Amino acid sequence: MADAPKANAIVSQSGGPTGVINASVVGVIEEAKKHPEILNLYGAIHAVNGIVKEDFVDLMKVPDDVLETVASSPSAALGSSRDKPDAAYCQKILDIFKKRNIRYFFYAGGNDSANTCHIINNMAIDNSYDLRAFHIPKTVDNDLLVTDHCPGFGTAAKFVSCALMGDDLDNRALAGVKIDVVMGRHAGFLTAAATLGKQREDDGPHLIYVPERPVSMEKFISDIDAVYKKLGRCVIAVSEGICDEDHKTWAEKLAENTERDAHGNVQLSGTGTLADFLSSQIKEKLKIKRVRADTFGYLQRSFAGLQSPSDVSEARRCGIEAVKFSMTEQSGSIAMKRIGNGKDYAVELFRTDLVNVAEKTKSLPDEYINVQGNGITQAFIDYAMPLTGELPKTEFLGNYPKI
Amino acid sequence: MADAPKANAIVSQSGGPTGVINASVVGVIEEAKKHPEILNLYGAIHAVNGIVKEDFVDLMKVPDDVLETVASSPSAALGSSRDKPDAAYCQKILDIFKKRNIRYFFYAGGNDSANTCHIINNMAIDNSYDLRAFHIPKTVDNDLLVTDHCPGFGTAAKFVSCALMGDDLDNRALAGVKIDVVMGRHAGFLTAAATLGKQREDDGPHLIYVPERPVSMEKFISDIDAVYKKLGRCVIAVSEGICDEDHKTWAEKLAENTERDAHGNVQLSGTGTLADFLSSQIKEKLKIKRVRADTFGYLQRSFAGLQSPSDVSEARRCGIEAVKFSMTEQSGSIAMKRIGNGKDYAVELFRTDLVNVAEKTKSLPDEYINVQGNGITQAFIDYAMPLTGELPKTEFLGNYPKI
Numbered sequence: 001m002a003d004a005p006k007a008n009a010i011v012s013q014s015g016g017p018t019g020v021i022n023a024s025v026v027g028v029i030e031e032a033k034k035h036p037e038i039l040n041l042y043g044a045i046h047a048v049n050g051i052v053k054e055d056f057v058d059l060m061k062v063p064d065d066v067l068e069t070v071a072s073s074p075s076a077a078l079g080s081s082r083d084k085p086d087a088a089y090c091q092k093i094l095d096i097f098k099k100r101n102i103r104y105f106f107y108a109g110g111n112d113s114a115n116t117c118h119i120i121n122n123m124a125i126d127n128s129y130d131l132r133a134f135h136i137p138k139t140v141d142n143d144l145l146v147t148d149h150c151p152g153f154g155t156a157a158k159f160v161s162c163a164l165m166g167d168d169l170d171n172r173a174l175a176g177v178k179i180d181v182v183m184g185r186h187a188g189f190l191t192a193a194a195t196l197g198k199q200r201e202d203d204g205p206h207l208i209y210v211p212e213r214p215v216s217m218e219k220f221i222s223d224i225d226a227v228y229k230k231l232g233r234c235v236i237a238v239s240e241g242i243c244d245e246d247h248k249t250w251a252e253k254l255a256e257n258t259e260r261d262a263h264g265n266v267q268l269s270g271t272g273t274l275a276d277f278l279s280s281q282i283k284e285k286l287k288i289k290r291v292r293a294d295t296f297g298y299l300q301r302s303f304a305g306l307q308s309p310s311d312v313s314e315a316r317r318c319g320i321e322a323v324k325f326s327m328t329e330q331s332g333s334i335a336m337k338r339i340g341n342g343k344d345y346a347v348e349l350f351r352t353d354l355v356n357v358a359e360k361t362k363s364l365p366d367e368y369i370n371v372q373g374n375g376i377t378q379a380f381i382d383y384a385m386p387l388t389g390e391l392p393k394t395e396f397l398g399n400y401p402k403i
Numbered sequence: 404m405a406d407a408p409k410a411n412a413i414v415s416q417s418g419g420p421t422g423v424i425n426a427s428v429v430g431v432i433e434e435a436k437k438h439p440e441i442l443n444l445y446g447a448i449h450a451v452n453g454i455v456k457e458d459f460v461d462l463m464k465v466p467d468d469v470l471e472t473v474a475s476s477p478s479a480a481l482g483s484s485r486d487k488p489d490a491a492y493c494q495k496i497l498d499i500f501k502k503r504n505i506r507y508f509f510y511a512g513g514n515d516s517a518n519t520c521h522i523i524n525n526m527a528i529d530n531s532y533d534l535r536a537f538h539i540p541k542t543v544d545n546d547l548l549v550t551d552h553c554p555g556f557g558t559a560a561k562f563v564s565c566a567l568m569g570d571d572l573d574n575r576a577l578a579g580v581k582i583d584v585v586m587g588r589h590a591g592f593l594t595a596a597a598t599l600g601k602q603r604e605d606d607g608p609h610l611i612y613v614p615e616r617p618v619s620m621e622k623f624i625s626d627i628d629a630v631y632k633k634l635g636r637c638v639i640a641v642s643e644g645i646c647d648e649d650h651k652t653w654a655e656k657l658a659e660n661t662e663r664d665a666h667g668n669v670q671l672s673g674t675g676t677l678a679d680f681l682s683s684q685i686k687e688k689l690k691i692k693r694v695r696a697d698t699f700g701y702l703q704r705s706f707a708g709l710q711s712p713s714d715v716s717e718a719r720r721c722g723i724e725a726v727k728f729s730m731t732e733q734s735g736s737i738a739m740k741r742i743g744n745g746k747d748y749a750v751e752l753f754r755t756d757l758v759n760v761a762e763k764t765k766s767l768p769d770e771y772i773n774v775q776g777n778g779i780t781q782a783f784i785d786y787a788m789p790l791t792g793e794l795p796k797t798e799f800l801g802n803y804p805k806i
Contacts, residue, residue: 075572169478272675294700302569305795392708
């Protein structure tokens with residue numbers, strides 16, 4: 001391994017924004033300033049798009065107080081992109097890196113971004129260009145391999161828990177059936193987080209459906225019927241990626257004119273179609289009058305003023321570690337290992353090869369889903385609770401002694 | 404005016420829950436304990452429903468620490484109801500009051516609840532029954548008369564502002580057209596609150612439509628077109644009660660099978676139909692590919708852990724004042740008068756006759772809406788800012804010097 005080159009660095013953000021991806025960029029900036037090997041630090045605007053257009057901001061010049069506000073702001077401060085670069089696109093990126101003497105590449109994103117990083121890294125090796133390429137994990141879906149969990153998940157999970165806590169109390173006040181559609185195309189982690197705020201035996205969500213467990217409309221309806229008959233109300237958290245028994249998503253079945261992004265994914269968020277369909281099925285089949293459905297949409301990933309403390313600090317550490325590793329290693333993706341849980345919760349950061357993270361996804365493990373496929377286990381709660389941080393306590397008065 | 408009777412009191416909550424209506428009930432409880440005239444304090448479960456079913460909890464027995472948690476919890480801790488009691492229903496309520504020696508009636512709700520309070524109060528007078536009937540204002544819509552603003556609005560406005568702040572940054576990161584549908588059937592206050600988090604000239608929401616200003620589809624589309632051509636993106640806050648030029652709501656036009664509640668209102672929240680319709684119109688007419696729409700739904704009124712500090716304290720004071728006024732006055736609705744603004748913001752509480760609030764609604768004043776009917780003025784910001792409390796500061800990096 002050659003010494004770390006004296007050269008410029010670049011950092012960028014890709015894919016869906018999160019509540020803490022900016023903290024990772026700020027981590028990169030603060031650490032980059034400590035290494036004389038790094039000359040300028042370019043911020044590429046709108047990810048790979050900004051690289052090929054050479055649309056760069058000078059991150060060394062951003063005042064520290066602004067950086068702290070960036071770190072606490074949701075969304076991607078450098079802009080993002082859904083472009084999936086092909087070989088020609090990546091070659092163009094590498095050409096610009098050469099032209100600008102950029103030899104450190106830090107890319108915060110999901111598994112598609114890890115793959116982009118991987119392709120460019122291989123290309124650099126083939127070109128004998130000394131590039132240090134590091135992927136910084138982020139995703140509200142929590143579906144990256146190797147790492148214990150992903151920066152971005154804890155904050156989104158906190159939003160979803162607080163939303164369900166409030167919504168369940170709302171449903172206690174005005175009874176009926178309430179469906180909440182939660183993000184997570186393939187992985188049920190974020191939908192599972194709907195369970196984290198439950199404080200009492202009969203608190204909702206009473207039913208949780210994740211993409212990992214296909215469910216027929218018949219079972220879905222009969223599950224709701226059973227809860228409604230018992231409690232007189234029912235709160236349900238459903239993943240946007242909920243599948244029918246044939247493993248096809250209900251959203252996909254519904255979408256006559258499916259809109260797909262550059263990665264071939266059907267648009268699931270930013271539309272209320274699935275929620276309204278489920279709602280109408282329940283009204284029709286169970287003859288329940290008050291059925292409501294909300295789709296949480298982009299609020300889950302970009303809500304100002306709501307961050308999980310551990311999530312934001314870990315996201316920042318991932319940025320810092322990426323720069324540190326770039327001084328001694330040629331490439332990698334930053335990952336977290338849990339070294340304590342519960343009140344001793346702590347993580348240790350390490351690097352893994354890009355190939356271990358690129359283009360792969362993790363599903364919600366079996367042991368986190370109940371046998372009926374309509375709820376979440378204590379094992380998940382133990383796993384996820386430290387990631388959201390403390391949740392608000394709530395109370396209502398209906399259970400107090402009658403007079 | 405006779406002396407305050409030594410008798411039992413009752414408190415209840417009606418209509419859509421809010422983030423601070425529980426603080427009003429806790430205010431009633433804490434103040435009731437200070438008056439020996441009040442013997443027992445009944446909490447009626449599910450509003451008038453609970454009264455006629457005699458489903459009461461003993462609020463004097465709820466521990467203080469529980470009450471504090473109730474005060475910080477969203478939704479209606481005693482349950483709510485959308486029942487609109489007719490004369491026979493109100494007579495039944497009065498009979499139960501007599502039977503239980505209840506002579507203090509505290510009812511937290513909107514203008515329908517003020518009316519229920521008014522009817523029962525008149526009935527008591529006709530029956531020569533010494534009842535003290537007090538309405539405690541609450542509504543996220545902020546549409547009650549007399550009072551400067553309504554408890555519940557500030558907290559919902561804080562949610563909407565934080566949501567739009569995050570969503571606007573999300574839209575900067577991944578450009579396109581984004582529509583956010585906000586609660587407010589007839590009054591545009593909550594939708595107007597979408598503007599409160601704007602920090603920079605080109606921050607969204609770029610367009611805001613309230614029910615008070617009918618807008619044709621042509622104007623709606625051409626407004627968006629203009630913003631999109633200028634900024635390459637557009638964030639729009641739309642009231643669920645947005646009207647066409649003929650003053651009919653678009654939601655109403657869309658609803659083939661309209662579901663109406665007991666008050667004759669069409670269901671607007673808990674469905675994504677309007678948002679999806681607007682979204683499809685923009686895609687079709689402007690040929691913009693990335694158009695997304697979210698309906699904020701019940702999160703706006705019931706989200707755990709998010710309260711405006713001034714809102715929660717005012718809601719509690721309204722409960723306290725209702726009890727105080729009941730010692731010397733026969734009936735009334737509690738209202739707030741602003742006695743200072745900006746950093747000297749303060750309110751003074753007073754009572755007004757029930758008839759002044761019952762069944763009436765306030766609209767967003769003209770001076771709060773811009774002349775084009777697609778935006779909100781500084782006068783509204785000055786009015787609403789103290790009600791949400793301090794909003795988070797945000798930053799992004801796209802405007803920093805290029806390199």
